[in-house]
Amino acid sequence: MRKNPLVRLTVLMLVFVLAVSLLLSGCGQKGNQNSSNQNQQNTAPKEKIIRVTVSGTPNLDPGVGQDYGSSTALANIYDSLVFPQNDGTLKPLLAEKWDVGSDNLTYTFYLRKGVKFHNGDELTADDVVFSMKRLLAIGEGFAYLFADVVKDVTAVDQYTVKFTLNKPFGPFVETLVRLYILNKDQVMQNINKNGQYGEMGDYGREWLITHDAGSGPYMVKELKQQGYLYAVRFDDYWGGWDNDAPDAFKLIDTTEGATVRTLMNNRELEITDQWQTTENINAMSKIPGVSICSNFSGTMLNIMLNTKKAPTDDVNFRKALSCVFDYDSIIKLFPDSIQAKGPVPHDLPGFDPEVYQYKQDFEKAKEYLQKSKYADSLDQYPVDLLWVSDVPDEEKIALSFQAAAQQVGIKINIVKAPWISVVDMLSKIESTPNGTIIFVSPHYNEAGSMLESRYHSKSTGTWEQAEWLQNKEIDAMIEDALSTIDKKQRFEKYKKIQNVIVNDITPTIWVLDQAERRAYQSDYVYWPGAELAKQGKPITTIMGYNFYFHDFKIYPEKMKK
Amino acid sequence: MLLYISKRLFQGVFVVVGISILIFIISRVVPGDPARMALGPRAPQYAVDELRREMHLDKPLPVQYCYWFSGVIRGDFGKSINTKRPVMADVKEFLPATIELALFSGFLFIFFSIILGLLAARYRDTWVDGIIRALSYTGIAVPAFVVAVILMLLFGYVWPIIPVLGRLSSDITAPPVITGLITVDSLATGNFTAFFDALKHLLLPSLALAVGPLFQEARILRSSLTDNMGKEYISVATGYGISGSVIMRKYLLKPSFIPVVSVMGLDFASLMGNAFLVERIFNWPGISRYGINAMLNKDLNAISAVIVIFGAIFIVVNIIVDLIVASLDPRIRLGGK
Numbered sequence: 001m002r003k004n005p006l007v008r009l010t011v012l013m014l015v016f017v018l019a020v021s022l023l024l025s026g027c028g029q030k031g032n033q034n035s036s037n038q039n040q041q042n043t044a045p046k047e048k049i050i051r052v053t054v055s056g057t058p059n060l061d062p063g064v065g066q067d068y069g070s071s072t073a074l075a076n077i078y079d080s081l082v083f084p085q086n087d088g089t090l091k092p093l094l095a096e097k098w099d100v101g102s103d104n105l106t107y108t109f110y111l112r113k114g115v116k117f118h119n120g121d122e123l124t125a126d127d128v129v130f131s132m133k134r135l136l137a138i139g140e141g142f143a144y145l146f147a148d149v150v151k152d153v154t155a156v157d158q159y160t161v162k163f164t165l166n167k168p169f170g171p172f173v174e175t176l177v178r179l180y181i182l183n184k185d186q187v188m189q190n191i192n193k194n195g196q197y198g199e200m201g202d203y204g205r206e207w208l209i210t211h212d213a214g215s216g217p218y219m220v221k222e223l224k225q226q227g228y229l230y231a232v233r234f235d236d237y238w239g240g241w242d243n244d245a246p247d248a249f250k251l252i253d254t255t256e257g258a259t260v261r262t263l264m265n266n267r268e269l270e271i272t273d274q275w276q277t278t279e280n281i282n283a284m285s286k287i288p289g290v291s292i293c294s295n296f297s298g299t300m301l302n303i304m305l306n307t308k309k310a311p312t313d314d315v316n317f318r319k320a321l322s323c324v325f326d327y328d329s330i331i332k333l334f335p336d337s338i339q340a341k342g343p344v345p346h347d348l349p350g351f352d353p354e355v356y357q358y359k360q361d362f363e364k365a366k367e368y369l370q371k372s373k374y375a376d377s378l379d380q381y382p383v384d385l386l387w388v389s390d391v392p393d394e395e396k397i398a399l400s401f402q403a404a405a406q407q408v409g410i411k412i413n414i415v416k417a418p419w420i421s422v423v424d425m426l427s428k429i430e431s432t433p434n435g436t437i438i439f440v441s442p443h444y445n446e447a448g449s450m451l452e453s454r455y456h457s458k459s460t461g462t463w464e465q466a467e468w469l470q471n472k473e474i475d476a477m478i479e480d481a482l483s484t485i486d487k488k489q490r491f492e493k494y495k496k497i498q499n500v501i502v503n504d505i506t507p508t509i510w511v512l513d514q515a516e517r518r519a520y521q522s523d524y525v526y527w528p529g530a531e532l533a534k535q536g537k538p539i540t541t542i543m544g545y546n547f548y549f550h551d552f553k554i555y556p557e558k559m560k561k
Numbered sequence: 562m563l564l565y566i567s568k569r570l571f572q573g574v575f576v577v578v579g580i581s582i583l584i585f586i587i588s589r590v591v592p593g594d595p596a597r598m599a600l601g602p603r604a605p606q607y608a609v610d611e612l613r614r615e616m617h618l619d620k621p622l623p624v625q626y627c628y629w630f631s632g633v634i635r636g637d638f639g640k641s642i643n644t645k646r647p648v649m650a651d652v653k654e655f656l657p658a659t660i661e662l663a664l665f666s667g668f669l670f671i672f673f674s675i676i677l678g679l680l681a682a683r684y685r686d687t688w689v690d691g692i693i694r695a696l697s698y699t700g701i702a703v704p705a706f707v708v709a710v711i712l713m714l715l716f717g718y719v720w721p722i723i724p725v726l727g728r729l730s731s732d733i734t735a736p737p738v739i740t741g742l743i744t745v746d747s748l749a750t751g752n753f754t755a756f757f758d759a760l761k762h763l764l765l766p767s768l769a770l771a772v773g774p775l776f777q778e779a780r781i782l783r784s785s786l787t788d789n790m791g792k793e794y795i796s797v798a799t800g801y802g803i804s805g806s807v808i809m810r811k812y813l814l815k816p817s818f819i820p821v822v823s824v825m826g827l828d829f830a831s832l833m834g835n836a837f838l839v840e841r842i843f844n845w846p847g848i849s850r851y852g853i854n855a856m857l858n859k860d861l862n863a864i865s866a867v868i869v870i871f872g873a874i875f876i877v878v879n880i881i882v883d884l885i886v887a888s889l890d891p892r893i894r895l896g897g898k
Contacts, residue, residue, distance in 0.1 A: 057644070064645060066601060140600050140609025145604040196615065209646055225644050225654065226846035228856075252726070254844045258710045262717040262725050420859055424592035443603065453603065462602035472833060 036217070047147075048554045051250040052547065053260050053273040057252050058229045060220060061208040062180035063138040069251050070141075070275075071544030073229055076249065078180035078214035081109055081128070082173060084445055084542040086532055088349040090173060094181060094215075095125065104168040105151075111159040115238045117183040118212065118219040125155035130184035132163070134203050142178035145443060147448050149175075167482040169257045170490045172444045177542055178444070183213040214454065217241075218249060219552035228252045237550070243524070244553035264290060267559060270525050274516040278335055281517050289523030289559070293530035294336040294515045296347045297441070298541035300455075301330075301340070303385075303401070303509035304436045304466035311381035311432040318370040318506045321383070321435075323357040323365035323536045324404045325509050330397055336515035342502045343454055346495070347538050350447025353493035356502050358509070365408045382411040384433035389416045394437045397511070401435075426466045436466040439514065447494040448482050454508075455501060467507040474501065485537065526553035567878060572878035580872040581865060585626050588864045594618075595859040596858070599642035612642070616861065629865065639862030641660050643854060648866045651851060656870065657741025658728060659840070659847035664742075666767035670775040671825060677775070678782025678821070683809070685787055690809045700776030701878050705837035706838035709769035713842060716765060726844045735756045766843040770836055770856065778821050785817040823890065825880030830875045 059065030065074055079093040090099075113122040134152045135143050149172065152164040165172065186205035190211070195202025204213070206338040214219040218231040219237065229251045233241065244273040254260065255275040263269035263282050267531040271293075272284065285292050306319065307310040312318055327339045338346070342355035374381050385401060387394035395416065402412040415433060419423065422438075425431045442449040452459070456478050474497065481493035501507065520527055529539045529546040539546055570874035596612040597604070616639070617628045632639055639649035694717050715882055717725035728743055736755050738747040744763070759860040788812065789795065798808050818820035832851060848867060855863035 059645065061645070139605050139611065143608065144601075144603035144605055189857075196611070206646065209644075224727075224846060225646075226850060227844070250731075252844065254726075254841070256842050256844070258713050258718075259725060259842055259844060262713055262721075265662070265718050266721050268726070418857075420593045420857065421599070423598060424594070427594075453731065459602070464602050 007254065020341070023033045047247045048244075048556060049248045049406075050246045050270045050549055050552055050554060051248060051263075051268065052271040053254050053263075053269060054251045055253075055255045055273060055275060056224050057139075057227065057253045059224060060210070060212055060229070061183060061205060062141065062214075063135050063143070063203065064205070065138045066141045066541055069229075069253070072547045073231070073251060073540075073544075073546040074180050075216075075547070076218045077216045077220060077231060078182070079115070079123075079216050080179055080181065081111075084177050084540045084545050086529070086538055086540050088251075088347075088445055088538065088540075094128075096360060098173065100485065102389065105165045105241050107172060108156065108167070109161050109163075112238070113159055116236050117186065117214055117215045118234055119183065119186055120236075121183055121185060123181060123183070123215050124158050127181050127184045128179075128186070129153050129155050130163045130332070131182045132335075133185075134200075134281060135179065136195055138199070138203060138205070142175075142187050142443075145175040145178055154239075154389070163253060168485060170482055170484050170487070171444060173449055174446055175444045177545075180182050181215065181251075183215070186213040190435065193330055201457070225255045226253055239550065241550075242553065244555060246549050246552050246554050247548045259467065260284075265520055267497045268519065269521075270554075271520040271527070272518045274518055275365055276517070277347050278496045278517075280288075280336060281519055284519035287519075289521055290519050290532070291522035292517055293520055293527065293533055295529060295539045296345065296513055296519045296532040296541070296548070297516045297518070297539070297543070297546070298345045298348055298450075299439055299441045299514045300345050300450075301323075301334070301337075301397075301437070301439055301511040301514055303511060304438060305469055305507055305509065306429070306432045306434050306436075306466060307505075308429050308468045308470075309432065309434055311372070311374040311378075313382065314363070314372045314374060315504075315506060317374055318366045319358075320365040320368035320372065320408065321405070321410070322506055322509050323361045323368060324359070324401075324408055324410065326360050326404045327358075327511065328360070329400055329511050331467075333393055333396055335516055336517060338515075340510035340513050342498045342510055343448040343508065344450050344498055345442070345541070347445050347513070347541055348442055348443060348450060350491045350494040352498045355495075355498045360404070362407055369408060369410075378409045379411065382413050383435055384415055385412050385435040385437070386415045386422065386433040387437045389421050391439070405420075420560045426463050426527040427461050429468050432468060434467050435509075438463060440464060441543070442541065445540070447492070448478070448500070451478050451494060451497055452482065460554070469505070469507055471505070474505075521559070524555045524558040528553070562884070566884075569876075569880045569883070573873070573880075575873050576876060577869055580595065581630070581869050582626065583760075584865055584868040585629065587621065587860070588861050589622060589625070591859070593859050595642060595861050598859050609619045615640075616642075627864070633869070638866035641855070641860050641863045643860045643863060648862045651863065652866060652870065653844055654846065655848040655851045658845060659833055659836060659849055661728075661742040661744060661765055662763065662770065662836060662840070662845060662847060663829060665744075666761045666770040666832055667825075668769040669830070670778065671768055673771070674775045674778035674782060674821070674825075674879050677779035679809075680784065681783040682790070682817075683777060685783070697776035697780050701780075702771045703772070704838075705769050705773055705835070706770045706842060707837045709766065709842045712765045712769055723765055724758075725765065726760050728759060728845065729755065730758050730762075743751050762843075764840050766836075766845055769842075774825070774832070778825055778828070781824055782817060782821045785820050786813060789813050789817050806892035817891050821888055822885050823882055824864050824884075830871075830878040833874055834871050836886055862888075 001222060026102055056067055056069055058069035060073055062074055062078055079094050082090045083093040085091055094112055096112050098107055098109045100107055100124045117123055134459055147171045149165055150163060151166045156162050167489060190207035191201035191204050192206050197203045210223045217234055217237045218295045221232045222230045232248045255273045257276060257280045257397040260276060261274050261284055265287055281292060286291055308315055309314030331339055344351040369375055385398050387398045398414045402414055405412045409428050443453060453464045455469050455474055456471050457475050460468050471544050477497045481490055482494060486488040528551050532539050566568050568606055596609045600609055617625045636649060641648050641651055644651055677693050681690045713725050715724040733755050736752045737748045739746045739749055747759060795808060798812055823887040836847060836849040837853040840847040852867035852892060
C-alpha cells in the first residue's frame with residue numbers, strides 16, 4: 001500500500017519527537033536519579049553546597065588571582081596571617097600575635113602551631129617566607145600591595161617570621177590579608193623546571209591553575225575553565241567546623257540574566273553575582289524563599305575630571321560641574337546606593353563623615369562659573385564626557401549630566417568607548433577626556449588605599465586616575481599618612497587629605513557609594529553578611545571575604561517546595 | 562578526487578596564513594596594552610615588562626609574527642593571558658565542546674529543513690506551505706540568542722525538565738577524554754548514563770542554534786524544488802505516468818539539493834563562530850565563547866588561534882561541500898576544465 005509522503009514525513013518527525021521525549025523522560029537514568037531530581041527541581045541537593053555565580057573562572061594561584069571570583073576562592077582555600085572582620089578591624093588567623101620594631105620597619109609574626117595544609121604537612125615560617133617571595137617574584141595578583149614596601153622576609157625559627165620594610169607603612173598589617181600562605185614543599189614538588197624563575201622553575205604556576213596548596217577551610221576538587229570552581233571542605237581544618245556549615249562551594253562562571261534567574265528558580269543556585277540588572281534582581285526577589293542582600297563593598301561611582309585639560313583645568317569650573325550634577329536622579333538608578341561624600345567610601349575605615357558634600361544647586365554653579373576663567377567663553381569649551389560602553393547604565397548618567405549642564409550653559413559632548421579603549425585613552429593626558437565615568441574600589445581596608453590609588457601621582461596613566469592630578473603637595477600628604485604607624489594619627493591625616501581634595505581641588509564628581517545587590521536563597525542559607533546587612537551593620541569591604549563559606553550555614557531541609 | 566582535495570588543502574594553507582597575518586596585525590594595532598590589561602593598573606612595572614618580553618611585545622611586529630608563526634608550526638599558539646595556560650590546552654578543551662554542539666545542531670537543522678522544505682514544496686500554496694512560510698520568516702528573523710533565552714525560560718524556568726547549565730550534570734562522572742565529544746566518548750566507553758545526560762544538555766543550545774539555518778534552508782529547498790518541478794523533464798516523466806513519489810526521489814531531490822547543500826555548509830561553519838551568545842547563555846564551555854572573551858580582554862594569542870582555527874574549519878567544510886555538490890551534479894567536475 002502506498003503511503004502519502006505527508007504521512008511519511010509526519011511520521012518521521014513524530015518518531016524524532018518521541019525519541020526526544022524518551023530521552024527526557026528518563027532513558028539511561030539508572031544512575032541518574034538524583035540528577036534528574038535536581039533538574040525536576042525542588043528537592044534537597046545531595047550535599048550541603050553553596051553555589052554562587054561569578055564573572056570569569058576564578059584564578060586559584062595566590063600569586064596571580066585578584067578579581068572578585070579569584071578573591072572569593074583564595075579567601076576560602078588559603079589562610080592568611082590576619083583576617084578582616086566586618087567592623088573593619090583585623091583578627092589574628094595564622095599569626096597568633098605580632099610585634100612592630102621600634103624603627104617601624106620590622107614586623108615579627110608568631111605563627112599558630114599545628115596548622116595543617118590540605119596534604120597533611122604542617123604550616124611553618126618557611127612557607128610564609130616562600131609565599132611572600134613567590135608573590136613578589138611573580139609580581140602579579142596582589143603583589144602591588146607589597147612590591148614597594150617589603151624589603152625582606154626571613155624565618156626566625158619554625159614558627160616566627162620577620163618582615164623588613166623599605167619604609168614605614170602604617171597599613172602593612174591590613175594588607176597582609178592578601179598574603180595567602182602556600183605549602184612550599186608541595187609547590188616545589190610540582191614546578192615546571194623550564195619556567196622563567198631560575199631554580200624555582202615556573203614557581204608552580206602551571207600546577208596551581210587547577211590545584212591548591214593551601215590550609216584554608218576548603219580545598220579544590222575541580223576547576224573547569226569557562227565552567228566552575230568546585231571546592232569541598234577540609235575536614236582537618238584547624239579552625240574546626242559547625243555542623244551546619246556547607247560541605248562544598250561552587251563558583252559558577254556566568255552572569256547571564258536568564259541563566260541566573262532560571263538557576264535561582266530551580267534552587268540550583270544559592271547566591272547570584274552582583275552584576276544582575278535591577279529588573280532581574282526584583283524579579284528574583286519574588287521567587288518564594290529568595291531574598292535580596294544589599295550591602296556596601298567600597299565601590300564608588302566617580303566622574304573623573306581631567307585637571308590638565310581645558311575647561312576642567314579650572315577648579316571653579318570643576319566645582320560648577322559638581323553643583324550641576326543631578327545626584328538624586330542617578331542614585332535612583334542604583335537601588336540602595338547613597339550619595340558619596342568625598343573620595344573615600346563611607347564604610348571604609350578612615351572616612352571623614354564631616355567632609356563637604358556637593359548637591360545640585362544651579363545658583364551656586366553659576367557663581368562658580370563666574371569665577372572661572374571660562375565664564376565668557378563657555379560655548380568654545382565643550383566638555384567631553386566618556387562612558388564605558390560595557391556598562392549601559394553609564395549612558396543614563398551621561399545623558400542626565402548633559403541635560404543638567406545645559407541649564408547653566410555648559411555643553412557636554414558624550415563619547416562612549418569599550419573598556420579596552422578606555423584604558424588606552426586614559427594612559428595619556430592628551431587623550432584623556434574632560435570627564436570619565438568609572439567605578440572604583442579600594443585595594444585594602446583603609447582610606448589610604450583609595451587616596452593613594454586615586455590621587456597619588458604614581459597612579460596617573462592608569463584607569464584609576466583620569467584626573468592627572470600630579471599634585472606634589474597631595475603626594476607628600478598621602479605618603480606621610482601611609483607612613484604613620486599610629487592608627488589614630490594616620491586616620492586624622494586621611495581626613496585632612498579628604499578635606500583638601502574636596503574643598504580646594506575638586507578633581508572629581510563623587511557620585512555614589514554603590515550598594516551591591518544579590519539575590520540569595522534565604523530560606524535555607526544562613527549568610528552572615530546578609531544578616532548584618534539586614535541589621536544595618538557594616539560588612540567587610542575586602543573583596544571576597546563576604547563569602548567566607550566556613551561561617552555560612554545551610555539547611556537543605558528548609559528548602560521551599 | 563584525491564588530487565583535487567590535496568590541491569584545495571594546499572590552497573587553504575595560504576588562505577590560513579593570510580588570515581593569520583591579517584588578524585595578527587589587527588589584534589596588535591587596536592588600542593590597549595595587553596600586558597597591562599592582564600595584570601591590572603597597579604601591577605608593578607617589572608611584572609608588566611616581564612610579560613611583554615614573554616609575549617615578545619617589545620619586538621617589532623614582523624619579528625613578533627615570526628615568533629608566533631614558528632610556534633604555531635610546532636603546535637604552540639603561545640600562552641593565554643586570560644586562562645594563564647597554553648592556548649593549545651584551551652583549544653583542546655573548548656573546541657570539541659563547540660564541535661559537538663555544532664554537529665548536533667547541524668543534524669537538527671539538516672533533518673528538519675529537509676522535511677519542512679519537502680512538505681512546503683509538495684503542498685505549495687496550501688495551508689501547509691503557509692504555516693511553514695510563517696514559521697520560516699519568524700525563525701530566520703529571530704536571532705539565536707533570543708531563541709536560546711526563550712527555550713531556557715520555557716524548559717528551564719516555566720517547565721523545568723531540561724538542564725540549562727554546562728555539558729554534564731554535576732553528579733555524573735564524565736567519560737575519559739578520547740575525542741572530547743562527551744556523547745561520543747561516553748558511547749565509546751559504554752557510559753550510557755553520561756551519554757543520555759550529555760544529550761539532554763545538548764538539546765536546548767543546539768536547538769537554539771539550529772532554528773535560523775533550519776528555516777532558511779527549508780525555504781531554499783522549497784524554492785529549488787518548485788523551480789525544478791516546472792522543468793520539462795519533470796513534465797515528461799509525469800506524462801510517462803511515473804508516480805509523484807518516484808519523480809521526487811529520483812529526479813527532483815538531487816538537483817534541488819545543490820543550492821541547499823552549499824548554504825548548509827556555510828551555515829554549519831558559521832555556527833562555530835556565531836555560537837558565543839548561546840554558549841554564554843547555557844554556560845557552554847566552547848571555543849566561540851572563549852574567542853569572544855579573548856577579544857574583550859585583548860588576549861592576543863588566543864584571538865589569533867581562534868581565528869586561524871575557524872578559518873581552517875571554513876576551508877575544510879567548503880571542500881566537503883564541494884565534494885557533496887559534485888557527487889549530486891555529475892556536470893560538476895572537480896578540478897576539471
